Amino acid sequence: MVLHPAAKVREAGQDVIFCCEASGAPEPQNYSWYHNETLLAGAAQGSSGRLELRGLAAEQAGTYRCKATSEAGAILSEPAQLTVLAQGQPSCRTEPEPSLVELPSECPQDASGSRYYNVGRCPSSPCPGGSAEPSGCGEESGRCCGVRRMELRQVPCAGSPLPLMAVAECGCGPCAQPRVLVRGRVTAADTGEPLRFGHIFLGATKVGFTGHQGSFTIEVPPGTRRLVARFVDGQDRLVDAVRVLPLDRRGGAVYQEVKMLRKKEPVELDGGRSNAIPLGEAGGREPVGELLLPAGAFLRPSGEVFNGTVKASVTFVDPRDVGTAGAASSDLSFADAQGEIVPLRTYGMFAVDFREGDSGAALQAGPVQVRMDAGQVWMPEHLHKMKLWSLNPESGLWEEEGVLKPAGGGRRKRKRREERTFLVGNLEIRERRLFNLDVPEDRRCFVKVRAYSNEKFNPYEQLEGVVVNLINLEPQPGFPSNPRAWGRFDSAVTGPNGACLPAFCDGRR
Template sequence: MRIIIGLVVCLTVVLYVDPVGGRRVRKRCKPLVFPDTTRDCDKAPNAEGWYPDKTVCTFECREGCVRDKGKSRRVCKVRGRSKWWKPAGTGLKCRCRTCYSPPPAVTNTTGPCKYGDYAAGVTCTYQCADGYVKVGGDHSKLCDNGKWTGADLICEAEPDVDGNWATWGSWASCDVTCGGGVQTRTRTCTNPEPSGGGADCVGNPSQTRECNGWQCPDCSRVCDVGTLNAACDACTCDGHALAGHVMDTRRVPLSDADIFYAERPDESVASTDAMGNFGLSGACAQGVEIIVKRRGYFDTRANSEQVDATTSSVRVNMSAIVPPVIDQHPQSKKRIAGQDVTFCCAAHGNPPISSYEWFKDGLVLDEAVYNYDETLTITALTVDDSGTYRCRANSDAGAKYSDEATLDVEADSMTSCAAEPEENVISLPDDCVQEDTNSTGYDIGACGGDDCVGDLGEDDKACVDTMRFCCVPTSTETRTVHCSGYSLNVTVTTECGCGSCVKTSTKRIQGRAYGVNRTDNASTEVPLKYGPVIKDGQVVDITSETGIFEFTIETTASKIALTFRDNFKNLVTSTRVLSLTDSDTLDFDVVMKLRPPPVTLMSSQNNVIDLGTVEGEEPLAELDIPANSLFTADGEMFSGEVKASVSFIDPRNPDDFELIQGELTAVDVEGREETMETFGMFNMDFETEEGDSLELGGD
């Protein structure tokens, strides 16, 4: 027994003591390799691939193989010169069977795997055949230990999607720098792109316009006044000067407007300062033509006037660009197959409307086929012409869609109005019990009164149908109803047909405009007394002492915008967009914001006014009013004390919700309306001590 113990001790010493001068011993585990597996270790090996002590490696069967036997987890153990993976054994063994045939064929698909054997882990990828789209399943199938896995790809015939135009691109550069050229913009049929049996976009994919029409430099040119400059593109006069002033139609000075000689409209020679002033050296006093350009305004031409032998002056009034505004919307109509129909659209803007487009069910109609402008006429209608129509007015300032109009085309007059009357049971006196029904109810028939399609004659091409047709009685008879000791005569409808009935596009707009003075204990109404009600710049009514207004208009529009102004300055001038219905009389309550007390400002100083109406909360924003930025009606800078009244509609304050003016929508470049989010609205009024209005200048 002693000998055995001694041997054990001796062996232990040998294992744990490095021999002097012996070869280097790796204190790492040799990497393990098991066929058809993947390895993931929590510590990195050295350059030779050996792992340090306590490394944990996890083994998995590669894709397409399954575990047969063995452990998947090994830990590296190092003790002196000994190192081993624990637990011991042959390690993970995987089974990888071959797929001896391709995946079963699936209809309406294409793929590369059609013949032969496929090793475990091979993936076959499939696509839908041309004209088909995926509606389910998987694109790939995996040979998984001799079996194909993955759901069959399911493809169905591609639905018919009509193409629609994407937004117009930007105008390309002019093809010449002078002398008159052409520039182009394009659009693509990708919104959406047509697919299946869907129709392609109709209309022109490109537009052109003239550009750079000024004369090219001519060094042989002889100037009537002055001398030709070195660039041969303008006549100048040494020692002469032009003083100019630029303002808008309100006579408010415009800063940052660029000035060009009309002979050189591609090269800016000056710009206006904060007061709208500019100067040009070398401009001949006898008169020069200039072009003024500013973002948001029309390019404006003007000729200078001579002041004396060497100086001239010019005052330029610029008009703001106004995107298209729809004045007349198309009207919904009903027709019988074979009749004609006309839809009308009218708009204004600055610049004027350059073109109209018509759409049916969201797709533009081919102008070459329908030959339309602001009116669209379709003759010899068919049932297929039924749908939703609207126009789009286009100008260089943008585009605007009209309201939608519905066209219902019936196959015949019987379709729009059934000859058989509807049931309409009336109650007879209690002693008039009818034998056939054993009740006092008696069916006298009715035709419903719904709109139907009649014969408009030549008026079927009018913008607004001047006649209305309803389903009305065309045949009646008088029947005798017997009661207890007496009888009654009852008129019964026996046949219905389409007949004329009263129709008008006249609407009575009425209501009341007032403000609400809220205190801790009560709310008091403040009526708009004798205030103008304004539509399209024209006064259509004056409110009464109690704020009541009433007027009539001829319109087919679904909305109107009205402005309410308080001449007594108790309420803030407000604009409301009112939605119209089919009713001939519409009643509205217009709640206006109370005008806040004015504060006194000095026009020569920078002023800041806080914007916010929620007590205890920080202002939502600040209004900065620069020094010397207020101007009189004559366009002169005002100096002195100013009475400023600034009201703010705070989106954080529920009491302000009903005071929101206008409509929170914007129009994109294609004319589509988009809903906006508001961060508040404010209204500003500035007056002199004498009550004369002032304008905030510049921008």
């Protein structure tokens, strides 16, 4: 979804237009609209992501969202709130809300010694739009509640007046368009080496490079709700990193550290023979599975079979090593059949790089087989839900590639009498993507996080603009602290009352 509907405020009898736009391959052929999660019929469905409501009544207030549908699937927009006011009803109080600032220690304001002074602020809530509204579906500035008048106050401080500007009156006016930035630094996860002059992409568009020390600044396009950035190492030593970066839509900059995995050293394979590459055998651990490449599986981009020497690099992100979580790509989400963005639980991700041994030209592969050791799945209910996924680098969402099913005959012999049961799926590797062994997860709850300036946890000392990162580990009791699977990664920026992040929870509680 590249354009989400925006919140609107109107008076009864006015008109309103909501807009949304999605992109994909193939392009969406149909848009439908929902009011308070109920499908709107008639003119609210069509090939245009535009909804017009004329002569608004009070009962039309609520949330509106659109769904874009194509042969590849569906995606839902974020909801937009429509507020319908009675004619003449104010939407912006002239009296400012409280907002405290801390004064120097020499400036107590009352007998208790408090050093906080109320300078006021105006809520950034939308105001009713005019009767005329642009006919297009671009971003509109609209009208918002804001500062109408400031006043200078003299605050006693150590025998001298301290000048302070305070909000005296609020009112409706044109909405200010904040400048939203995401800044950070990109480094290798193993050595901390900066990614020098790496490429930065938003969607399919290159927007810049990292600096000599790996630093970057991204100016977030207006209206962005989900910022997906891809970092690419021009020297091809590190695996591409796809990140869903947190942002503060109120404006200002958010800082984010980005870690990139180093590509595993390539091994030489004979393209004319069958080959097997283990997944996750590092550190003396049992492999999570293996990648089986039959004879003739390697292909040039033209489709010609390549049977020569292949240099194969397969880099595996192992959930059993919590230390690599910071370098895992995306936020482990996918769009379900209804278009909702829902979480996944991963048992491992892997990136592949196949090249001709002599020329170094890139190769494709397919069909190949992915075999997963069922003994590595400690939650039995996950065995029948395990799927293969690939990461769309433009949307940051995982897309289903196939289902992992028990192998025919079911078992593979190992040393002595020990046996393993495998889940098997097929895969074609046609482009540079990250692949995943995942199960959809529906046990959802939320975590409330607040940040404070000190350990007193006073409500008026909460901090805004703090980036909070959350990794969901296995919640059921009885498992070791080093889990077999990670859940969704989420990031949020704290506001005046903290931030809420989705998490997994035990559905039996």
